[in-house]
Amino acid sequence: MSGDSLADDLTRRTQNAPPELLSRTFFFVCAALSIATTIGLILLLTTEAAKFFTFSAPLVGVEGETATVVEFLTGTEWQPTGGEFGVLALVTATLMVMIGSSLIALPLGVGTAIYLSEYASPRVRSLLKPGLEILAGIPTVVYGFFAIIYITPMLRPFIPGLGTFNMLSACIVVGIMIIPMVASISEDAMSAVPESLRQAGYGMGATKFEVSTDIVVPSALSGIFSSFILALSRAIGETMAVTIAAGSTAQFLNPLNPATYTERALPMTAAMIKLIGGDVTGGGLAYRSVFAIGITLFVITLAMNVISDYVAQRYQEEY
Amino acid sequence: MSDNTPQTDEPAGGETADPTNDDMLVETDVAAATSGSTAGATPDPVIRSRDLDVFYGEEQALDSIDIDIPENRVTAIIGPSGCGKSTFLRCINRMNDRIDACRVTGELSLRGKNVYDDDVDPVALRRRVGMVFQEPNPFPKSIYDNVAYGLEIQNIEGDHDEIVEQSLKRAALWDEVSHQLDSSGLELSGGQQQRLCIARAIAPDPEVLLMDEPASALDPVATSQVEDLIEELAEDYTVVIVTHNMQQAARISDKTAVFLTGGELVEFGDTDQIFENPEHQRVEDYITGKFG
Numbered sequence: 001m002s003g004d005s006l007a008d009d010l011t012r013r014t015q016n017a018p019p020e021l022l023s024r025t026f027f028f029v030c031a032a033l034s035i036a037t038t039i040g041l042i043l044l045l046t047t048e049a050a051k052f053f054t055f056s057a058p059l060v061g062v063e064g065e066t067a068t069v070v071e072f073l074t075g076t077e078w079q080p081t082g083g084e085f086g087v088l089a090l091v092t093a094t095l096m097v098m099i100g101s102s103l104i105a106l107p108l109g110v111g112t113a114i115y116l117s118e119y120a121s122p123r124v125r126s127l128l129k130p131g132l133e134i135l136a137g138i139p140t141v142v143y144g145f146f147a148i149i150y151i152t153p154m155l156r157p158f159i160p161g162l163g164t165f166n167m168l169s170a171c172i173v174v175g176i177m178i179i180p181m182v183a184s185i186s187e188d189a190m191s192a193v194p195e196s197l198r199q200a201g202y203g204m205g206a207t208k209f210e211v212s213t214d215i216v217v218p219s220a221l222s223g224i225f226s227s228f229i230l231a232l233s234r235a236i237g238e239t240m241a242v243t244i245a246a247g248s249t250a251q252f253l254n255p256l257n258p259a260t261y262t263e264r265a266l267p268m269t270a271a272m273i274k275l276i277g278g279d280v281t282g283g284g285l286a287y288r289s290v291f292a293i294g295i296t297l298f299v300i301t302l303a304m305n306v307i308s309d310y311v312a313q314r315y316q317e318e319y
Numbered sequence: 320m321s322d323n324t325p326q327t328d329e330p331a332g333g334e335t336a337d338p339t340n341d342d343m344l345v346e347t348d349v350a351a352a353t354s355g356s357t358a359g360a361t362p363d364p365v366i367r368s369r370d371l372d373v374f375y376g377e378e379q380a381l382d383s384i385d386i387d388i389p390e391n392r393v394t395a396i397i398g399p400s401g402c403g404k405s406t407f408l409r410c411i412n413r414m415n416d417r418i419d420a421c422r423v424t425g426e427l428s429l430r431g432k433n434v435y436d437d438d439v440d441p442v443a444l445r446r447r448v449g450m451v452f453q454e455p456n457p458f459p460k461s462i463y464d465n466v467a468y469g470l471e472i473q474n475i476e477g478d479h480d481e482i483v484e485q486s487l488k489r490a491a492l493w494d495e496v497s498h499q500l501d502s503s504g505l506e507l508s509g510g511q512q513q514r515l516c517i518a519r520a521i522a523p524d525p526e527v528l529l530m531d532e533p534a535s536a537l538d539p540v541a542t543s544q545v546e547d548l549i550e551e552l553a554e555d556y557t558v559v560i561v562t563h564n565m566q567q568a569a570r571i572s573d574k575t576a577v578f579l580t581g582g583e584l585v586e587f588g589d590t591d592q593i594f595e596n597p598e599h600q601r602v603e604d605y606i607t608g609k610f611g
Binding site: 194196197199200201202203204205206207210214215218219 | 412414417442443444445446447449450452454456457458459460468469472473516519520523
């Protein structure tokens with residue numbers, strides 16, 4: 001090799017060669033598309049929701065019937081055809097799904113995670129984990145039918161006169177649906193706890209239960225919290241199962257009173273389905289309320305994500 | 320699970336069987352009874368093994384180990400990598416039980432009770448045998464809670480504040496942490512963490528303190544602090560320390576056991592004699608660096 005050709009080799013700019021340029025452009029377009037879609041969705045949601053509210057409707061050039069923010073956020077009556085747009089009736093129903101399903105999914109999910117991470121033999125674990133993933137892969141519409149066909153009849157002996165559609169069976173079925181999420185993320189966090197900490201515990205004469213509850217769970221707390229918040233977001237956003245199981249009667253219920261769980265109710269997602277699939281005509285106030293609910297839901301789940309990130313950072317595992 | 324076949328040709332417990340000590344290991348919720356002291360000219364060994372074999376699957380890790388470890392002395396176990404020195408240490412508190420493929424046969428007695436007898440509860444055993452590991456592994460809890468952990472799980476009565484303070488003083492850590500007992504044990508330096516682990520191990524007042532290369536992850540200053548501490552601890556505790564560092568063994572131990580490749584205990588005796596005048600050529604070669 002002569003000195004000249006070596007100099008040529010060293011100065012050739014490989015990163016500007018056509019295949020490199022082409023692939024870089026391709027990957028950039030992929031990334032840009034997904035971001036653009038997200039931005040587009042948020043824009044659609046906000047502009048459509050703006051048409052619903054009195055204060056913002058003129059800004060987007062909409063005339064006609066509107067609802068005030070106060071009326072929307074504090075009203076407890078949801079009757080779109082009758083001009084009642086109190087979203088609290090829907091928010092409380094969503095809150096009930098959240099509370100009810102987490103009462104089932106959080107303890108069972110964490111218990112499953114502890115079993116998988118600390119107690120199960122590798123063989124049992126290799127059978128159980130795919131089983132959980134199957135549970136997570138069942139279409140949610142199936143869960144909805146499962147609720148009305150199996151869960152409600154099973155509850156009847158304990159709660160006489162329970163209607164086919166009720167919040168309790170919706171909560172139970174959403175709870176079952178989110179167990180895999182809690183279990184799998186919590187199990188990942190627990191498995192990541194270093195073996196040396198378990199050794200320290202066993203070396204002190206701790207039992208398996210003590211090692212699990214005193215050492216592994218506290219060490220994995222941030223991951224466990226993250227799993228809770230992700231599962232709750234899933235419960236809030238869950239649509240099909242609650243639309244089928246909860247009935248579709250909007251009523252304002254007290255989520256903290258267990259007796260109200262035997263009632264029908266209309267969670268936010270189900271209300272949107274009902275509005276779109278029902279007889280609302282395009283452009284009317286009832287139609288635009290879909291987007292008002294949508295943006296409320298979006299704000300709630302966004303807040304959950306922010307909390308999740310904060311918790312994950314604040315309680316970063318320090319081992 | 321390990322298959323702890325007791326020796327069939329020897330009655331369980333051996334000739335030094337003592338009912339109080341038997342109970343001590345069998346009961347799970349034993350109070351911190353004072354150890355049966357055997358103050359005499361030739362005290363009974365605290366740990367005694369006879370014909371102890373350990374296998375990992377098909378591979379033999381320890382080959383017929385016979386050893387008598389004396390009370391209130393530092394016994395060092397040295398040898399090249401893979402000679403089974405850590406395996407032996409982990410037989411004493413049955414931490415090997417956690418390895419599925421591990422199988423132990425023969426006798427390993429703690430004050431006359433074979434710890435591999437069927438009626439011995441490994442949890443109860445580990446409550447009487449403290450252990451310090453190679454890497455400092457404090458719990459992600461406060462300094463206080465780390466030291467008090469053994470007291471909590473064993474329901475040890477008494478003034479926990481006092482025991483925690485005493486244990487930290489014994490571990491030569493009190494002066495450095497007395498003002499920050501509520502802060503996390505993980506905020507300490509590596510050397511401090513290891514002394515915290517030592518305080519944690521001695522707080523429930525164990526019979527024996529096992530140390531598995533406790534200074535190998537520490538810097539020289541922290542190492543010498545931990546070494547000084549080990550010598551002091553031997554006034555009250557029977558210490559068994561595994562080390563790959565021969566100078567360390569020579570500095571701090573009273574007795575030295577040399578394990579060589581194949582899981583054999585080749586020589587066991589007073590540290591001075593082992594290092595100055597070993598009986599076996601293989602041991603001399605190892606110590607002088609010709610091998611291993």
